[in-house]
Amino acid sequence: MNSALLSCAGRPVARYGFGSDQAARPYFHPVTTLAGTPVTEERPGDHLHHLGASVAVPDVAGHNFWGGNTFVRDQGPTALDNHGTQRHIGWKLRGPDGFVEELCWQADGAELLREHRTVAVTELSGTAWALDFSFALTNRSGADLTIGSPATNGRPGAGYGGFFWRAPKEAAGPTVFSGSLDGEEAVHGSVADWLALSGDGWTLVFAGATAETRRDPWFVRGTEYPGVGSSLAAAQRLPVPAETTVVRRVVTVIADGRLDRDAAAALVRQAVPV
Known part of the structure; x- marks a missing residue:
């Protein structure tokens, strides 16, 4: 059984798995606040390949682990037969408060990356909890490879x-802010310890939990659609030599209500290990 149901404060808050159609990667959906408000979306009409909360990469040595079209330099978004799959290998640990999982990132029948994924749930208050998500990607291809993005392939800002x-997605776009910046345009592409996305009755606060993660710029959308990512290759391709490992850790605070900057910062201090 390649799925998990996570609980916090005695109630289910996140379902994890591959979905009913065996999507090409595992993901969290639905994720809810402690009051039961959904804070993820699965296969929305504007982007059918958006799957709740997951690890998705558009370009691993030319293979698409994001879904949808591939951005080709001087050509634009293009439908290519270059899609890879994140295949579940097994659980090292699995319980109601988290899990440790092994995954194989494969394309054209060959393994490119082996992933060690660790997820843990922590109750922060009666109205907030945290999802601690770390992943370690080891190059198992037998050769050096690089990770890219549409931006590194010629699409500015992507x-x-x-x-x-x-x-x-709601009738009004979410509020976006970080510790010192306000608005999607200001926060997108910035390097910040944390950023918040606040909607109708909910707030998500994303925080880098390691020095390496905090150096990655944030990808933010609020007007076109509500989404946040931590960018592995925001401006240049990320080299991953053979048998080396890339590690990142993001802690997401899931809170009921609209938090202000001080409240968001306080929850980050509580949730992120120092």
Whole structure:
């Protein structure tokens, strides 16, 4: 059984698995606040390949682990037969408060990356909890490879790829802010310890939990659709030599209500290990 149901404060808050159609990667959906408000979206009409909260990368040595079209330099978004799959190998640990999982990133029948994924749930208050998500990608291809994005392939501002969270689309776009910046335009592409996305009755606060993760710029959308990602290759391709490992860790605070900057910062201090 390649799925998990996570609980916090005695109630289910996140379902994890591959979905009913065996999607090409595992993902969290639905994720809810403690009061039961959904804060993820699955296969929305504007982007059918957006799958709740997951690790998705548009370009691993030319293979698409994001879904949808591939951005080709001087050509634009193009439908290519280059899609890879994140295949579940097994659980090292699995319980109601988290799991440890092994995954194989494969394309054309060959393994490119082996992933060690660790997820843990923590109750922060009566109205907030945290999802601690870390992943370690080891190059198992037998050769050096690089990770890219549409930005590194010629599309300005589209440096997405890595941890990505698709939030629900509502009548009004969400409020976006970080510790020192306000608005989607200001926060997108910035390097910040944390950023918040606040909608109708909910707030998500995303925080880099390691120095390496905090150096990655944030990818933010609010007007076109609500989504946040931590970018592995925002401006240049990320080299992953053979048998080396890339590690990232993002802690997401899931809170009821609309948090202000001080409240968001306080929850980050509580949720992120120092």
